[in-house]
Amino acid sequence: MQPKAQLLGLPSYQPGKPIEEVKKELGLTKIVKLASNENPFGASPKASKAIKKAAGETSVYPDGYARQLRESVAKQLQVDEKQLIFGNGSDEVIQFLCRTFLEKGTNTVTAHPTFSQYKLNATIEGAEIREVPLKDGVHDLDAMLDAIDENTKIVWVCNPNNPTGTYVSEDSFFRFLDQVPPHVIVVSDEAYYEYVTAADYPKTVPLLERYKQLVVLRTFSKAYGLAALRVGFGVASKELISYLEPVRPPFNNVTFGQIAAASAIEDQAFIAECVEKNNEGMKQFEEFCQKHQLRYFPSQANFLLIEVGLDGDEVFQALLREGFIVRSGNPLGYPNSIRITIGKKEDNAALFEALERVLAQTSLPQHS
Numbered sequence: 001m002q003p004k005a006q007l008l009g010l011p012s013y014q015p016g017k018p019i020e021e022v023k024k025e026l027g028l029t030k031i032v033k034l035a036s037n038e039n040p041f042g043a044s045p046k047a048s049k050a051i052k053k054a055a056g057e058t059s060v061y062p063d064g065y066a067r068q069l070r071e072s073v074a075k076q077l078q079v080d081e082k083q084l085i086f087g088n089g090s091d092e093v094i095q096f097l098c099r100t101f102l103e104k105g106t107n108t109v110t111a112h113p114t115f116s117q118y119k120l121n122a123t124i125e126g127a128e129i130r131e132v133p134l135k136d137g138v139h140d141l142d143a144m145l146d147a148i149d150e151n152t153k154i155v156w157v158c159n160p161n162n163p164t165g166t167y168v169s170e171d172s173f174f175r176f177l178d179q180v181p182p183h184v185i186v187v188s189d190e191a192y193y194e195y196v197t198a199a200d201y202p203k204t205v206p207l208l209e210r211y212k213q214l215v216v217l218r219t220f221s222k223a224y225g226l227a228a229l230r231v232g233f234g235v236a237s238k239e240l241i242s243y244l245e246p247v248r249p250p251f252n253n254v255t256f257g258q259i260a261a262a263s264a265i266e267d268q269a270f271i272a273e274c275v276e277k278n279n280e281g282m283k284q285f286e287e288f289c290q291k292h293q294l295r296y297f298p299s300q301a302n303f304l305l306i307e308v309g310l311d312g313d314e315v316f317q318a319l320l321r322e323g324f325i326v327r328s329g330n331p332l333g334y335p336n337s338i339r340i341t342i343g344k345k346e347d348n349a350a351l352f353e354a355l356e357r358v359l360a361q362t363s364l365p366q367h368s
Contacts (some may be wrong), residue, residue: 007124019031022325032347034347035325035326035327035339037192039225040347043225044224044225044271047264057255062255066258071262072265072266077235083236083237083241084234085234087248088252089231089232090191090219090221094117096247101153102125106151106152108152111133111140111144111157111158112133114156137161139157145180155185155186157176157187158191159202162301165305166299167300169198171200173188187215188217189217194222194223195222195223208236213240217235220257226257277345278302280345282304284345288352292359294308303341306338308338312338313330316338318361319351
């Protein structure tokens with residue numbers, strides 16, 4: 001038996017060890033996970049109530065149309081229901097896009113470094129991946145335009161970008177859209193949309209009427225605190241969505257995910273509270289970095305990429321022994337950095353103490 005040639009040597013996703021296993025291995029009583037950009041404050045109480053109410057419905061297949069969720073999201077975004085497609089996380093919508101539009105002989109343009117799933121799914125479909133280096137941590141849209149040709153099918157704009165947390169401004173994005181050829185799909189991946197506070201962040205959903213090739217991705221895994229239930233969605237023109245629907249599995253969103261997300265999106269007061277706490281935590285992180293002269297990219301998300309001047313894997317392991325799980329910058333394209341999710345105030349403070357000990361033990365060179 002022989003798989004597709006492009007799958008040979010392609011690395012598979014390597015999940016981290018369960019927290020309980022790490023505790024046992026290292027003899028720790030507490031582990032604080034600040035690696036996956038989850039919401040440390042959980043989800044709206046309305047979501048858990050909805051799940052409990054549906055607990056007895058496990059023998060029935062999910063609603064393949066996701067009607068309740070579809071109506072709630074359409075109302076929130078002020079779009080037609082047929083402009084929406086739901087995925088098992090926004091990752092699956094990325095897969096839909098690649099499966100529908102990419103094949104051998106086509107190419108796709110991304111920034112580098114950025115979210116890994118664009119490249120992975122494009123590789124599986126046999127497409128050429130054209131990676132354009134970030135400029136000061138931000139998408140270089142002019143260079144991405146230069147990379148487009150007649151065989152380009154999709155351009156990905158991760159906004160805010162993962163792993164840097166930086167964003168493309170409204171003016172820059174509008175100019176970019178005006179110059180992208182109409183045959184090229186532009187995906188604005190907005191997984192961290194709810195956390196954004198920048199006044200000039202682009203409002204993309206109202207642009208869908210004007211730019212028929214635009215796709216906006218959102219998720220319930222981050223600010224909404226529903227990462228375990230895997231619900232994401234895409235918004236685009238009815239025509240574009242109609243092309244994606246045939247590749248979507250019939251029951252790809254479980255019942256609990258649908259009803260929890262529908263309830264969560266109605267509780268915007270909870271989201272506002274989480275965003276405020278995230279802003280407070282971000283200030284803690286920025287003050288810590290400034291105190292220790294650590295470089296970082298200004299972030300519009302719920303994480304910060306910090307240059308520590310040491311191998312990211314070594315710092316990850318040292319912090320793990322201290323009871324904190326962060327993300328090494330090595331697989332993210334920043335080998336001397338770590339990416340840390342903004343946590344609860346008390347967990348942030350404890351992390352800073354641990355990081356100070358780690359950096360002191362390794363004689364971190366100070367930046368000017």
